[in-house]
Amino acid sequence: MRSFILPAAIILVIGSGCQSAPAETPARKQLALAAASSIPAATAGITAVDPAKPVNAAAVMARKQVPILCYHQVRDWRPTDSKTARDYIIPIEAFKAQMKMLADSGYHTILPDQLYNYLTTGAALPEKPIMLTFDDTDLPQYTIAKPEMEKYGFRGVFFIMTVSLDRPKYMSKAQVKDLSDAGHCIGSHTWDHHNVKQYKGNDWVTQIEKPTKTLEAITGKPVRYFAYPFGLWSHEVIAPIRERGFIAAFQLSTKRDEAEPMFTIRRIIVPGWAPRALDTRIKTSFKG
């Protein structure tokens, strides 16, 4: 067994944790054979990121942005859900229709390592690239969104709030591990969703350092991508986030920091838009 364990360990050390090309162990090979049709060809053989290489901010800013969608709750609306709350809740059939539209329209999901390599080095992406991200650890992201995405060979990014793990209505640790094993990317969304701009002293340990360790212990992979709670960030929080091992961070839709575009990557919140409306937003929202 030793000869199989060693390469996997090396991959863990150098990989950034969100490459979907799995380590080649016999068990992995069998899994890959069984699920060959569901592994997106476009994400096989992704080059590992090189976080040590300096990032040229101006070059990143000059590259066309990849549309990145941000989902929260995937469930049907209840009469008690306010109009504002509904912006963060996509009804199940609407989500399914959106995934079908993306597949029928030829979109290919990409993972953060691909985005990182594209933005920092100009590495090629598949045609019509798109990224699907999910915040806040809600259980239906696993029970509803995961199988629906996998139907089309799509893979997503799940930004986990570690305080919620194993709580009712949220994902369990085992489910997060399963997402990671299935080729989805696990990122950090802090411990309990406090605004990063307000962190002092030990908050950095509680909200940033410990959640990373928890998620790395669950997945067995490095956690290098972060999503700001509420999308809130400031120029000042970027250095302490980078110092803690992250190589990119995702906000919502405010203007990017021109000096730190890798830490202010934009996303668009997707409510229950009809498929055609989503397609229009994808084409118009990531120009600036």
Ligand SMILES: [Zn+2]
């Ligand atoms: Zn959130």
